[in-house]
Amino acid sequence: MMKIKVLIVDDSLLFREWLRKGLTNHPNIEVVATAVDAFDARDKILMFEPDVMTCDVEMPKMNGLEFIRRLLPQYPLPTIMISTVSTRVFDALNSGAVDFVSKPVNMTAGSTHVFFDDLIQRIRVAANINLEELRRDQGVMKPVEPRSGMSSSCRIIAMGASTGGTEAITSILKMLPVTVPGIVIVQHIPSGFSKMFADRLNQLCKISVKEAKTGDYVEAGTALIAPGDQHMRLHKAGTAFRVECYPGERVTGHCPSVDVLFDSVAKEAGGKAIGVILTGMGYDGSKGLLMMRRKGGRTIGQDAKSSVVYGMPKAAFDVGAVEQQVPLSQIPQLINKWLQQ
Structure with missing residues (x-):
């Protein structure tokens, strides 16, 4: 089975290494590179051609939200946001990220196990998402006009x-x-x-x-x-x-x-x-x-x-x-x- 190539983008060296070690333990995942910011990540995407990217929402130089807004139209790479509790994650999903996980508050053995189980499952799903096909198949939504005298029994x-x-x-x-x-x-x-x-x-x-x-x-x-x-x-x-x-x-x-x-x-x-x-x-x-x-x-x-x-x-x-x-x-x-x- 081909391994899923993952790029980790996070400005924290400690968190990048923690993520890399946790994901490397999975036999079907290969962390091909890590990046410290959006500009570093862009170069690593071209160099290593990852299947999935994990990305922090808050980063220096260019935050994760702005990064995926600029990146995804050119490089449709399935992206999972890793975020503290913030409304920005919904802006990221609206901009094209496919999923997100909550950043663990403490890194105890129990919470670490749960976090990586969840993240790995989402990475495996994301690796099979074709963003180009998905964009083509999104139809235009039309507002429903309110009508009086609805006869349905639906409550x-x-x-x-x-x-x-x-x-x-x-x-x-x-x-x-x-x-x-x-x-x-x-x-x-x-x-x-x-x-x-x-x-x-x-x-x-x-x-x-x-x-x-x-x-x-x-x-x-x-x-x-x-x-x-x-x-x-x-x-x-x-x-x-x-x-x-x-x-x-x-x-x-x-x-x-x-x-x-x-x-x-x-x-x-x-x-x-x-x-x-x-x-x-x-x-x-x-x-x-x-x-x-x-x-x-x-x-x-x-x-x-x-x-x-x-x-x-x-x-x-x-x-x-x-x-x-x-x-x-x-x-x-x-x-x-x-x-x-």
């Missing part, structure tokens, strides 16, 4: 995503009108970033977006995003719905888990729900989406060409959970169409 829209999901969710929510039914979302995201993600969406979208907390009601024109370290499930409260957020063991490899959310939506909302499974690695959400469909809900899967990683949507499609599979650009319009029926 809840549930979404789940992982790698590439922050941008996919942003693209969809920006197109939806304030008349849309309440939305509940699980995005696989590190603790500390989920509130920043929700606050960012709240500024960009017509609808209101917030990080969920136990007791929040799911209301029209509002989206609730699961906290990065808690499961979220739906409960019926009379004629309304509200959410419960709680810490727990990983389900389908994740906390929060899309399956946990979708299972609860299937049980509590039945045919009054639309489920949407988006880009991401793994198979979280496939069982829950199938349950939603069996309970009478409508279900959508993002297609392969528009997905950064066609893992979760494929798993859901393969088990028969997806009623209709469409490009990301068509999802808002399909949701709207179903709301009119």
Whole structure:
């Protein structure tokens, strides 16, 4: 098996060496070079032709955000940002980075093991992403016009995503009108970033977006995003719905888990729900989406060409959970169409 060639970009010598040693221990990864800043990295990209680059957000001379904005149009290299808790990481994803991991606060043996397991998994996924193809397959998103007299019985829209999901969710929510039914979302995201993600969406979208907390009601024109370290499930409260957020063991490899959310939506909302499974690695959400469909809900899967990683949507499609599979650009319009029926 060919080794994945990785370039590490970070201004800290200590952190560069720590990363290099940790990644070198993996038999399928070769750290071909390290770079101290964006200008050094550009030269190393030309010299070593890496498959994946890890990049710090904060760097001297040119920060990581500006670097990938300038770099990726010329050299479409899958890039994973390594960031402290900062909104800049979402700007980096918007500029073309494919993923990010949270910089460990302390480097104990336990946290180091978890960090490298996570990073290595993301590097292996990133190595198979073709950024040039992905750009060609991104259609134009069109805003959904609000209409009066919606006849649909839909009361809840549930979404789940992982790698590439922050941008996919942003693209969809920006197109939806304030008349849309309440939305509940699980995005696989590190603790500390989920509130920043929700606050960012709240500024960009017509609808209101917030990080969920136990007791929040799911209301029209509002989206609730699961906290990065808690499961979220739906409960019926009379004629309304509200959410419960709680810490727990990983389900389908994740906390929060899309399956946990979708299972609860299937049980509590039945045919009054639309489920949407988006880009991401793994198979979280496939069982829950199938349950939603069996309970009478409508279900959508993002297609392969528009997905950064066609893992979760494929798993859901393969088990028969997806009623209709469409490009990301068509999802808002399909949701709207179903709301009119």
